[in-house]
Amino acid sequence: SQQGEEDPQALSIQEGENATMNCSYKTSINNLQWYRQNSGRGLVHLILIRSNEREKHSGRLRVTLDTSKKSSSLLITASRAADTASYFCATPLPYNNNDMRFGAGTRLTVKP
């Protein structure tokens, strides 16, 4: 069963705009991670945020975590066509950190 659920399922924006994707999860977590997947390729790790952190930045990426609401958001600022990909949030199961559960992803399209 999936732990995380991303919202929206699909997002289409113009180059230069910001993109926000949300993730909700069900159980307590030690950390939450965001991954990117280009069409038909493997996943690329973007950022990890721990349960005691509220916000984290990496380049044009900003991730927030609200453990009281069991939700996270990924913001991509000044989007580029190359950001077109699927974005997944993933959380390890609380009793088994090796079992990572992914959501179904948000498909982001950035139009040039």
Add this chain to the structure above:
Amino acid sequence: DTGVSQDPRHKITKRGQNVTFRCDPISEHNRLYWYRQTLGQGPEFLTYFQNEAQLEKSRLLSDRFSAERPKGSFSTLEIQRTEQGDSAMYLCASSSRTGWDTQYFGPGTRLTVL
């Protein structure tokens, strides 16, 4: 390149045949994971190795599936008597002792069962 590699990248087989995939993790990564991903879904955990020991197996991993990591380096995933429902992308990931909670993924092997 020292990333995770998988071979083959694509495999087409007929129903009932056996297939084997290989994963080479990042060198010195002691943890290795296998996932399956179907179209429009996120990866689903299949199994996990720490060194050569297979420590976790998902209920998704039926008896037709077997994974090995004999020397604690590369791993193989074999599917026996393939079924059309086995068609998916099979992803391998690895992580290190110190940064174990960050997994690095390979490009995947896309399996099509006719």
